Amino acid sequence: MAARKLVLVRHGDDPPDDRVVSFAVTQGFDPVIVRPFKGEALPEADDSVAGSVIYGGPFNVFEEDRHPFLHAEAEWIRTCMAGKVPLLGICQGAQQIARVMGAEVGPPASGLHEFGYYPVSPTPEGRDLLPDMLYMTQAHFHTFAIPEGAVHLATSPLYPNQAFRIGDRTYGFQFHPECTIEGFRRWQSTPWAAYGKPGAQSREEQDALMLEHDARQAEWFYAFLAKLFGTR
Known part of the structure; x- marks a missing residue:
């Protein structure tokens, strides 16, 4: 029997070396990477699709025109939500889910950035997702309101809306647990790296926090993916 697909909606050309792809390969899923921003068509959400992840990216989600x-x-x-296909939105992807659900999305009035590794804590309703505070990878300066009917799951000192759940199969994360150390090293060297912006960490701070907290973040995220998408 053919491996079931995880449809991975990407908004850039980063190598496919993130933790979602690693999870898919090790658990026997077929990671199907689709880049609609390049004109690639999304597949049918049929029984061959085990789930989907919508990644972060540079696009303002309110600029559909x-x-x-x-x-x-x-x-x-x-379509995924109507068909109860497990769905995870990460950063821009979470903002897209929130916007589809009618919530406000955009830069906060504070003008703060999160770029580095920041403490994210569960709300009282979010302890099934995140039992304790964890440092999570961040790279953003937009946020989302919690959609009507969603459950607010996690918060941080700079950005109070860090995660939500709609039903039991749709999640939105503002943070980037899919990003490995190697992936974040690439981000540190990009032209858009937010060094010097209010709220952003220095490279020295990032390097120290990365080495201290990345392994625990990875362990948590792989367990979450197994719970959302299942394992072989």
Whole structure:
């Protein structure tokens, strides 16, 4: 029998070496990477699809007229949710889910950035997701309101809305637990790295926190993916 697909919606050209891809390969899923921003078509959400992840990226999710592919991704979100296909949105992906659900998305009035490794704590309703505070990888300066009917799961000192759940199969994370040390090293060297912006950590701070906290973040995220998508 063919491996069931995890449809991975990407918004950039990073190598496929993140933790979602690693999970898919080790657990016998077929990781199907689709880049709608390059004109690639999303598949049918049929019985061969075990779940989907919508990744982060550089696109403002409220600029659908400027980026028409966002309409196709919004329809994919609706289709997954209607069909009860397990769905995870990460950073931009979480913002897209929130927007589909009618919530406000955009830069906060504070003007703060999170770029580095920041403490994320569970809300009282979020302890099934996140039993204790964890340092999570962050790279963003937009946020989302918690959609109506969603459960607010996690918070941080700079950005109070860090995670939500809709039903039992749709999750949105503002943070980036999929990002490995190697992936974050690439981010540190990009032109968009937010050094010097309010709230952003220095490279020295990032390096120290990365070495201290990345392994625990990885352990937590792999367990979450197994719970959401299942294992072989």
